[in-house]
Amino acid sequence: MIKEIIHDVHFLSQKSTPATSADIQAVRDLKATFIANSDRAAGLAANMIGIHKRIIVFGLGKLPVMMINPEIIAQDTPYQTTEGCLSLDGVRPTQRFKHITVKFQNEQFQWQTQDFTDLIAEVIQHEIDHCNGILI
16 A cells, blocks of 8 residues: 655654564555655655665666665775655765665565665665664
């Protein structure tokens, strides 16, 4: 089900808890909400739809990619950038890393490890920050 985007900074600043297979509806809702907002969002985190679980989604072309319990396990080549957020007004400066390695569970809750670079890496870092209660 498509959910409303949360703008409450206090709510968004709280850390999310690990997701389990009992949270499959949250995964589906986040995916549906991302698809409905894909014209204006590169990614979403579950807390942005009112669910404090470690679930993110981002677009890889037209394909929404779900990550459950994502954790950055390696990163290199830091750079400064500015980012916007669907939950916040305006853009803000932040530091990101050009290359990251992420350990996560897919929609079947199977563990995977994958490398990402450039814009996709930046989006994943932004959404994982949301899971950690960090806002740009």
